[in-house]
Amino acid sequence: xxxxxxxxxxxxxxxxxxxxxxxxxxxxxxxxxxxxxxxxxxxxxxxxxxxxxxxxxxxxxxxxxxxxxxxxxxxxxxxxxxxxxxxxxxxxxxxxxxxxxxxxxxxxxxxxxxxxxxxxxxxxxxxxxxxxxxxxxxxxxxxxxxxxxxxxxxxxxxxxxxxxxxxxxxxxxxxxxxxxxxxxxxxxxxxxxxxxxxxxxxxxxxxxxxxxxxxxxxxxxxxxxxxxxxxxxxxxxxxxxxxxxxxxxxxxxxxxxxxxxxxxxxxxxxxxxxxxxxxxxxxxxxxxxxxxxxxxxxxxxxxxxxxxxxxxxxxxxxxxxxxxxxxxxxxxxxxxxxxxxxx
Amino acid sequence: xxxxxxxxxxxxxxxxxxxxxxxxxxxxxxxxxxxxxxxxxxxxxxxxxxxxxxxxxxxxxxxxxxxxxxxxxxxxxxxxxxxxxxxxxxxxxxxxxxxxxxxxxxxxxxxxxxxxxxxxxxxxxxxxxxxxxxxxxxxxxxxxxxxxxxxxxxxxxxxxxxxxxxxxxxxxxxxxxxxxxxxxxxxxxxxxxxxxxxxxxxxxxxxxxxxxxxxxxxxxxxxxxxxxxxxxxxxxxxxxx
Numbered sequence: 001x002x003x004x005x006x007x008x009x010x011x012x013x014x015x016x017x018x019x020x021x022x023x024x025x026x027x028x029x030x031x032x033x034x035x036x037x038x039x040x041x042x043x044x045x046x047x048x049x050x051x052x053x054x055x056x057x058x059x060x061x062x063x064x065x066x067x068x069x070x071x072x073x074x075x076x077x078x079x080x081x082x083x084x085x086x087x088x089x090x091x092x093x094x095x096x097x098x099x100x101x102x103x104x105x106x107x108x109x110x111x112x113x114x115x116x117x118x119x120x121x122x123x124x125x126x127x128x129x130x131x132x133x134x135x136x137x138x139x140x141x142x143x144x145x146x147x148x149x150x151x152x153x154x155x156x157x158x159x160x161x162x163x164x165x166x167x168x169x170x171x172x173x174x175x176x177x178x179x180x181x182x183x184x185x186x187x188x189x190x191x192x193x194x195x196x197x198x199x200x201x202x203x204x205x206x207x208x209x210x211x212x213x214x215x216x217x218x219x220x221x222x223x224x225x226x227x228x229x230x231x232x233x234x235x236x237x238x239x240x241x242x243x244x245x246x247x248x249x250x251x252x253x254x255x256x257x258x259x260x261x262x263x264x265x266x267x268x269x270x271x272x273x274x275x276x277x278x279x280x281x282x283x284x285x286x287x288x289x290x291x292x293x294x295x296x297x298x299x300x301x302x303x304x305x306x307x308x309x310x311x312x313x314x315x316x317x318x319x320x321x322x323x324x325x326x327x328x329x330x331x332x333x334x335x336x337x338x339x340x341x342x343x
Numbered sequence: 344x345x346x347x348x349x350x351x352x353x354x355x356x357x358x359x360x361x362x363x364x365x366x367x368x369x370x371x372x373x374x375x376x377x378x379x380x381x382x383x384x385x386x387x388x389x390x391x392x393x394x395x396x397x398x399x400x401x402x403x404x405x406x407x408x409x410x411x412x413x414x415x416x417x418x419x420x421x422x423x424x425x426x427x428x429x430x431x432x433x434x435x436x437x438x439x440x441x442x443x444x445x446x447x448x449x450x451x452x453x454x455x456x457x458x459x460x461x462x463x464x465x466x467x468x469x470x471x472x473x474x475x476x477x478x479x480x481x482x483x484x485x486x487x488x489x490x491x492x493x494x495x496x497x498x499x500x501x502x503x504x505x506x507x508x509x510x511x512x513x514x515x516x517x518x519x520x521x522x523x524x525x526x527x528x529x530x531x532x533x534x535x536x537x538x539x540x541x542x543x544x545x546x547x548x549x550x551x552x553x554x555x556x557x558x559x560x561x562x563x564x565x566x567x568x569x570x571x572x573x574x575x576x577x578x579x580x581x582x583x584x
Contacts, residue, residue, distance in 0.1 A: 017581075032583065039580030047564040053555070055582050057422055060427040061552050074428070090413060093379055097420040099385045105428045107398040205451075252351060328385035 001190040005078045007319065008066070009312035010098045012055045012095030013087025014141070015046045017040075019062040020308035021070035021077075025316025029070035031309035034058040045170065045180050053091030059098050059291050064114065066308075081111040081116060081315025084325070085335025086141070100327055111315045112325040114335055116142060117154060119270045121313035122299035123288060128268075130265040130295065136255050138279070139271035140166030140181065143251075145209045146337060151323045154342035157258060158209025165247055166273045168213040172220045172243055176236055187276050188265035190244035193237030197223060201253075208342055209258050216246050227296065243255045248282045255283070259291050266295045275304035344401045347386065347425070348539035349527060351378040351418040352438035353412025353458055354507070358385045359535035360393050363397050364543070366536045367393045371534065376482035378417045386421075400431055404542025406533065407435030408557035409466040409483055423554045431579055432547035433554060436538055439483050442505055443470040444537040451455045451503040455523075459509040460485065464561040466559060469502075485559050488515050495519035 004023050011018040015036040021029040034304040036054045040046045054324045067073065082099035085092060102142070120135050133148040144159040145165075166183055173182020202212040220243055227234045259267065269283055280298055287296050303310055346361045356378045359369035368389040372381055386547075404491065405422035408415035415438065426433035442456040449474065457467040465488050469481035481494075492515065495502045505526040508516050516525060548554055569575075 034581050035584050036581050038582065041579075042568050043564045047562060050564055052412070052416060053558070053562070056416055056423075056555055057553070058581055059420065060423055063414045063424070063427065064552075090416070093413065093417060094420050097379065097383075097417055098424045101421055101424040102428050104383060104387060104423060107397075170383045327387050330377070330379045 006072060006076050007095055007312045008077045008080050008316050009315055010082040010095040010099045011306055011308040012091050013083045013312045014306055015051050016306040017055050017058040017062050018308035019066040020312045021072060022309055022312025025313045028309045029142050030066045031307055032062045032066045032161055033307050041179050048088045048090050051088060052094060054080040055091055055094035056082060077108060079109040079111050081113050081311055081321050083115045084112045085332035086115055086171040087333060089331050089333040096329055096331050098331060104327060109145045110317050110325045110329060111323055112317060112329055113311050113315045116340060117311040120268055122270050122310040122311045123268045123297040124305035125300055125303060126297045132245060132264045133268060134258055134262060134264045137266035137271045138165045138273035143211050147262055152317060154337040156337045157340050157342050158254060160211040162212050162214035163217060165213055168217045171217050175221055175224050183273060183276060186240045186244060187278055189237045189240035192205055192279055193241030195242045195245040196238045197233055197242035199242055201246055201250050204253055205249050209254050211250060244278045248275050251279060252282045254285050256286055256290050259294060268297050270299040274299050274307050275301050344533055344543060345395060345399050345544060346402045346404055346539045347400055348404045348535040348542060349404035349412045349422055350407060350441055350533045350535050350538055351382060353414060355532050357533050357535040358389060359539050359581045360389050361536060361539035364540060369536055377458045378414055382417060394481045396486060398429060400429060402432035404434045404436060404539050406438040406441050406538055408438050409559040410438045412558060413459055419556040423551050427551045433551055434542040434547055436541050436547050437483055439468045441533045442531060444477055445506055445534060446503055446526055448472045451505045453498060455504045457504060457506040459512050463488050465491060483559060488512060492520060495523050505530045552556055
């Protein structure tokens with residue numbers, strides 16, 4: 001039997017407690033995810049202290065169940081991987097602390113994993129990675145274009161200057177009476193409406209790869225409020241479709257231009273918002289039309305949200321590259337890939 | 344019995360390794376409050392010094408709170424995950440009780456440990472030595488320092504307060520009620536040797552999974568939500584997907 005390297009991975013950066021066992025970075029043996037969505041829905045968004053409290057309630061159950069489902073024991077594990085940033089500090093600390101304890105108790109190497117690299121590696125479960133590579137990472141906390149000249153090297157070439165795309169969905173969702181997280185419902189409504197409002201496409205024509213969604217959010221909110229004042233009821237499906245069209249236009253166009261500038265072999269789409277059907281369909285279309293020579297891997301729908309399987313896949317690669325942390329590993333809430341100067 | 348005791352409830356971080364009733368090694372840091380960075384390296388170093396492997400441990404005893412939310416979460420996460428992963432005993436002890444134990448058993452006074460929680464409030468409890476046992480007289484709670492002093496003034500016994508007097512609390516300590524005195528500063532630093540000794544005598548928790556810190560306060564968000572939704576009895580808001 002071929003040798004297998006098993007990674008026990010931890011992810012607690014926001015409102016999901018997750019522990020996974022991953023084989024050779026490509027096969028999920030278990031991926032236990034305990035979500036706190038029902039809790040934070042009470043408040044209309046994630047409350048950090050509440051999130052931290054839930055993580056500690058669930059951490060040992062997730063570890064035990066993950067090993068049990070994988071049918072392995074600590075003796076089978078080669079290394080422990082953990083998200084150490086970016087994310088909410090209190091949430092991150094539960095996972096980082098737990099991972100350190102498990103690594104220490106069983107004399108295992110500890111691998112610090114960047115949460116955004118984790119998102120990217122969710123796509124690794126779809127197919128092999130080829131370099132150079134470009135990734136569009138879109139989630140509730142991040143929107144960035146990442147260039148990877150080779151494995152284990154990440155450079156941000158563009159990112160949001162204000163709200164993340166997913167954050168904009170949640171904020172306009174609130175105006176439409178859709179509870180957090182609003183992305184899925186807005187996506188469904190958008191499919192039933194048309195772009196009749198023509199909201200602004202921020203920075204679409206600018207010569208960089210950065211994004212901005214706060215102007216779109218304000219335009220959307222103003223449109224709805226002005227209609228309210230006139231006693232007018234706007235079509236929610238058209239509102240959703242118009243909003244989504246603006247987001248998708250900007251994401252797709254900037255991505256196409258990044259691919260014009262940086263020839264790559266592969267485009268990766270990942271992050272929570274990568275589950276958006278409008279975005280997936282649009283990228284399928286645009287890639288076939290403008291960059292048929294570039295392959296595309298879209299993270300599987302069930303691995304778009306936060307989960308430890310993606311951390312295990314990224315952690316496996318980090319492990320191969322010799323990334324190890326000491327017992328002094330700390331959470332780094334503002335962790336970022338380095339930013340590349342774009343010419 | 345080989346015991347690891349941990350307290351990171353407040354500014355000080357303390358770790359002790361105790362075998363039966365014997366202290367083998369202890370370290371206390373009282374500098375920059377960054378328990379996440381220093382806790383595991385300290386545990387690792389002390390274990391190396393006494394030549395214990397992690398699997399040699401029989402029991403982990405942790406100061407379970409109240410205290411800084413982040414601090415008690417780091418200690419409780421460390422303790423519960425260690426107990427779970429090594430399949431050893433876990434014991435939680437009140438962080439206030441740990442400090443109360445610094446006051447000698449010869450006294451019959453009421454011992455009131457306290458931690459500043461800012462805005463004039465404290466976590467505090469009342470304890471008393473009876474036949475060599477430290478017993479809880481008033482449960483640990485979160486209250487205004489002024490209310491605490493009013494309560495203590497009404498007690499018909501000597502009271503010894505023990506804890507760290509922050510700048511914010513200093514004013515109130517200048518006019519303590521007649522029956523109340525403050526223990527010297529050194530008594531406010533928790534001793535994990537004491538913590539380990541209490542932990543050896545107590546039964547281990549039956550189930551590790553539900554073990555959480557004693558926050559003594561629900562979050563502001565939840566308090567506000569409960570006011571708006573009286574009668575909602577749902578307890579568990581987390582589910583597996």
